[in-house]
Amino acid sequence: xxxxxxxxxxxxxxxxxxxxxxxxxxxxxxxxxxxxxxxxxxxxxxxxxxxxxxxxxxxxxxxxxxxxxxxxxxxxxxxxxxxxxxxxxxxxxxxxxxxxxxxxxxxxxxxxxxxxxxxxxxxxxxxxxxxxxxxxxxxxxxxxxxxxxxxxxxxxxxxxxxxxxxxxxxxxxxxxxxxxxxxxxxxxxxxxxxxxxxxxxxxxxxxxxxxxxxxxxxxxxxxxxxxxxxxxxxxxxxxxxxxxxxxxxxxxxxxxxxxxxxxxxxxxxxxxxxxxxxxxxxxxxxxxxxxxxxxxxxxxxxxxxxxxxxxxxxxxxxxxxxxxxxxxxxxxxxxxxxxxxxxxxxxxxxxxxxxxxxxxxxxxxxxxxxxxxxxxxxxxxxxxxxxxxxxxxxxxxxxxxxxxxxxxxxxxxxxxxxxxxxxxxxxxxxxxxxxxxxxxxxxxxxxxxxxxxxxxxxxxxxxxxxxxxxxxxxxxxxxxxxxxxxxxxxxxxxxxxxxxxxxxxxxxxxxxxxxxxxxxxxxxxxxxxxxxxxxxxxxxxxxxxxxxxxxxxxxxxxxxxxxxxxxxxxxxxxxxxxxxxxxxxxxxxxxxxxxxxxxxxxxxxxxxxxxxxxxxxxxxxxxxxxxxxxxxxxxxxxxxxxxxxx
Amino acid sequence: xxxxxxxxxxxxxxxxxxxxxxxxxxxxxxxxxxxxxxxxxxxxxxxxxxxxxxxxxxxxxxxxxxxxxxxxxxxxxxxxxxxxxxxxxxxxxxxxxxxxxxxxxxxxxxxxxxxxxxxxxxxxxxxxxxxxxxxxxxxxxxxxxxxxxxxxxxxxxxxxxxxxxxxxxxxxxxxxxxxxxxxxxxxxxxxxxxxxxxxxxxxxxxxxxxxxxxxxxxxxxxxxxxxxxxxx
Numbered sequence: 099x100x101x102x103x104x105x106x107x108x109x110x111x112x113x114x115x116x117x118x119x120x121x122x123x124x125x126x127x128x129x130x131x132x133x134x135x136x137x138x139x140x141x142x143x144x145x146x147x148x149x150x151x152x153x154x155x156x157x158x159x160x161x162x163x164x165x166x167x168x169x170x171x172x173x174x175x176x177x178x179x180x181x182x183x184x185x186x187x188x189x190x191x192x193x194x195x196x197x198x199x200x201x202x203x204x205x206x207x208x209x210x211x212x213x214x215x216x217x218x219x220x221x222x223x224x225x226x227x228x229x230x231x232x233x234x235x236x237x238x239x240x241x242x243x244x245x246x247x248x249x250x251x252x253x254x255x256x257x258x259x260x261x262x263x264x265x266x267x268x269x270x271x272x273x274x275x276x277x278x279x280x281x282x283x284x285x286x287x288x289x290x291x292x293x294x295x296x297x298x299x300x301x302x303x304x305x306x307x308x309x310x311x312x313x314x315x316x317x318x319x320x321x322x323x324x325x326x327x328x329x330x331x332x333x334x335x336x337x338x339x340x341x342x343x344x345x346x347x348x349x350x351x352x353x354x355x356x357x358x359x360x361x362x363x364x365x366x367x368x369x370x371x372x373x374x375x376x377x378x379x380x381x382x383x384x385x386x387x388x389x390x391x392x393x394x395x396x397x398x399x400x401x402x403x404x405x406x407x408x409x410x411x412x413x414x415x416x417x418x419x420x421x422x423x424x425x426x427x428x429x430x431x432x433x434x435x436x437x438x439x440x441x442x443x444x445x446x447x448x449x450x451x452x453x454x455x456x457x458x459x460x461x462x463x464x465x466x467x468x469x470x471x472x473x474x475x476x477x478x479x480x481x482x483x484x485x486x487x488x489x490x491x492x493x494x495x496x497x498x499x500x501x502x503x504x505x506x507x508x509x510x511x512x513x514x515x516x517x518x519x520x521x522x523x524x525x526x527x528x529x530x531x532x533x534x535x536x537x538x539x540x541x542x543x544x545x546x547x548x549x550x551x552x553x554x555x556x557x558x559x560x561x562x563x564x565x566x567x568x569x570x571x572x573x574x575x576x577x578x579x580x581x582x583x584x585x586x587x588x589x590x591x592x593x594x595x596x597x598x599x600x601x602x603x604x605x606x607x608x609x610x611x612x613x614x615x616x617x618x619x620x621x622x623x624x625x626x627x628x629x630x631x632x633x634x635x636x637x638x639x640x641x642x643x644x645x646x647x648x649x650x651x652x653x654x655x656x657x658x659x660x661x662x663x664x665x666x667x668x669x670x671x672x673x674x675x676x677x678x679x680x681x682x683x684x685x686x687x688x689x690x691x692x693x694x695x696x697x698x699x700x701x702x703x704x705x706x707x708x709x710x711x712x713x714x715x716x717x718x719x720x721x722x723x724x725x726x727x728x729x730x731x732x733x734x735x736x737x738x739x740x741x742x743x744x
Numbered sequence: 745x746x747x748x749x750x751x752x753x754x755x756x757x758x759x760x761x762x763x764x765x766x767x768x769x770x771x772x773x774x775x776x777x778x779x780x781x782x783x784x785x786x787x788x789x790x791x792x793x794x795x796x797x798x799x800x801x802x803x804x805x806x807x808x809x810x811x812x813x814x815x816x817x818x819x820x821x822x823x824x825x826x827x828x829x830x831x832x833x834x835x836x837x838x839x840x841x842x843x844x845x846x847x848x849x850x851x852x853x854x855x856x857x858x859x860x861x862x863x864x865x866x867x868x869x870x871x872x873x874x875x876x877x878x879x880x881x882x883x884x885x886x887x888x889x890x891x892x893x894x895x896x897x898x899x900x901x902x903x904x905x906x907x908x909x910x911x912x913x914x915x916x917x918x919x920x921x922x923x924x925x926x927x928x929x930x931x932x933x934x935x936x937x938x939x940x941x942x943x944x945x946x947x948x949x950x951x952x953x954x955x956x957x958x959x960x961x962x963x964x965x966x967x968x969x970x971x972x973x974x975x976x
Contacts, residue, residue, distance in 0.1 A: 723845045723902075726895065726899035727845075730896065730899060737862060738866075740869075741869045
């Protein structure tokens with residue numbers, strides 16, 4: 099066994115031990131040990147993935163035999179190593195955060211289960227990425243789905259969470275069903291369950307592509323399959339939301355990339371489809387997020403936006419690859435992967451931060467927050483780093499990956515096809531709008547949550563969270579800044595020379611400029627001109643929280659602009675006392691926000707399925723005679739079939 | 745003189761063909777007879793016919809297994825099982841099974857004609873044309889249709905006892921099929937007979953324990969329904 103194998107096996111064993119330990123010994127210490135184990139395994143995985151990414155070595159592992167004919171193999175290459183790095187980086191922070199966070203669960207049993215399932219969840223995601231063939235992939239994919247489902251249902255007594263769990267369960271099962279179909283059709287094509295080069299005509303790959311695109315799209319939260327995210331994330335504990343949004347969505351992206359990169363000759367419409375779906379997800383995600391005032395739901399919508407950005411990158415990669423512009427194709431692919439990595443970090447940071455805020459105030463409603471920066475200064479600083487990064491501001495990592503995608507767009511004039519050019523210009527403008535709206539979104543989120551005065555007594559009484567939780571948030575925050583500052587060096591180390599600006603230099607210039615401005619402001623003008631007083635409140639003597647911007651108020655202008663997309667329905671009924679309708683008696687008025695996808699897409703499909711099932715269920719009438727009749731008819735049909743058709 | 749007839753294969757084959765017709769007639773009775781005592785007699789007669797068929801076939805082919813099957817069938821199906829069921833019948837004091845599910849006797853008879861045709865058409869697909877008139881082919885067809893008719897009895901009749909007889913008829917069909925086509929090993933024959941004994945014992949428990957109809961058993965099945973549908 100060489101060093102690499104030793105690393106990966108000990109990481110897996112540590113995660114298994116972390117799963118089992120809290121179930122065997124029900125104590126605070128065993129939970130702590132379980133998270134220490136996941137922390138250790140993530141360090142091992144970081145080293146493992148780092149070595150593979152740096153050396154480009156592709157170690158192969160011996161196969162385990164599941165069942166006769168079904169081998170389970172582990173395999174790693176640079177793609178999976180990149181995603182292992184992502185898993186490890188997020189786990190690092192989450193495991194420290196959870197040590198303290200898990201202790202706030204309602205009962206001892208729930209604490210143990212949460213600790214165990216967190217480890218299982220991490221393990222299953224790791225194994226999906228490590229799986230060398232479809233069998234292992236699907237098995238661990240399902241374990242991943244089920245363990246996360248149980249974590250979403252962690253607080254299963256609440257009605258809202260039950261609904262979220264059911265929603266998530268249905269969507270994730272659909273995702274697995276599509277993946278299964280996709281893999282089966284690939285299997286029937288290649289005759290092998292191994293992942294490998296798919297050198298087949300595109301026509302025979304259309305069905306697998308569509309199935310896998312849908313399956314992975316559902317899991318990644320691509321519009322229009324995104325509705326489970328805003329339900330599941332608020333229901334799950336925050337550390338789990340961080341893992342789900344940060345890692346699980348990326349595992350879906352990994353699966354999709356694994357398929358896409360193995361196809362020798364993809365087709366242009368694939369790229370166009372992915373690009374359009376990505377752009378649509380990005381813009382709709384951020385537009386829905388702006389209106390949201392539940393902090394975790396807002397972050398969930400923002401995840402949809404970022405998944406959209408990643409898919410945009412993937413779509414651009416395909417388009418440029420097929421148009422023969424290799425340099426841009428590489429840039430967009432690396433951009434997409436780097437954004438996946440960055441999003442994992444800042445979104446887990448934001449979810450952990452949101453968890454701290456919710457923990458301190460006891461509510462998820464942004465309208466109830468305010469002034470938390472004075473009460474939770476460290477959380478606020480860390481949350482600010484996350485917000486800056488997700489808004490794509492330099493010198494953080496979010497800026498770099500979005501910049502890469504923008505660079506691809508800016509250089510797209512190399513493409514001769516006029517129709518494609520138009521498409522790229524349209525998607526570019528939507529993409530730019532997305533970035534701007536994302537910045538506005540996080541100005542709102544940070545401003546309403548942390549600045550000004552507390553709006554409620556919950557916010558007023560909030561206190562800083564315990565140190566482990568802060569430390570857990572510090573790790574992804576540090577990653578956000580470091581991977582931003584050293585982005586060009588990191589990418590160069592991995593062998594990508596993409597011509598992106600040196601962020602370290604930019605960061606230094608930025609810092610120097612800020613310092614100079616501060617010095618200039620401080621030293622210019624007479625010292626007397628400076629006063630430290632309360633902000634002028636229009637002559638009103640006491641400042642009051644009701645004077646502040648509310649979350650809804652802040653987003654109102656944007657809501658007005660995008661009124662068409664939100665599709666509010668205003669309806670009213672009036673009852674009159676007389677027949678001529680002149681004396682008004684009473685009536686109702688209602689402003690209803692149409693949940694477009696839910697009401698126009700999900701519900702019709704669901705009711706159609708329900709209708710069919712209720713028809714089918716009539717066949718199950720609970721009578722023995724009927725069942726024998728079915729057997730009888732089946733036998734006769736089989737006989738007729740074999741005689742005439744087989 | 746009789747012995748010279750018994751040595752003549754052509755004569756024996758004719759006899760067996762006649763016995764086939766009788767087997768079909770007993771099956772028709774099983775489908776339509778309402779009186780349980782006569783149903784039982786019909787079953788015993790049907791089994792006896794099988795014994796005779798096996799016997800005559802032994803005379804033609806000289807295969808000892810056939811003789812063993814004949815003896816086994818005589819003991820178990822002509823004597824023991826009818827005796828058992830008769831005991832149950834006396835205990836539960838039900839002499840008639842009047843109601844039918846899905847198919848009334850007339851319709852059942854029509855359907856069973858269709859079944860014989862289907863069995864013929866189905867099996868003819870597997871053999872050459874010149875085999876179609878051969879004895880073993882006819883045996884297979886009759887065996888298969890007897891099995892299907894037994895199944896018809898199971899779902900079209902209400903009482904547990906008649907259902908059990910339907911099952912026994914099915915097994916007779918399998919036996920007939922086995923004698924002519926598949927050449928079942930004798931040990932499997934014995935195992936099947938043991939199964940039948942157990943079936944009859946279970947039927948006893950079911951019939952006496954549950955008041956002879958399986959309505960209550962249905963209620964148990966009802967509780968197994970997973971999806972109750974939206975509108976009920």
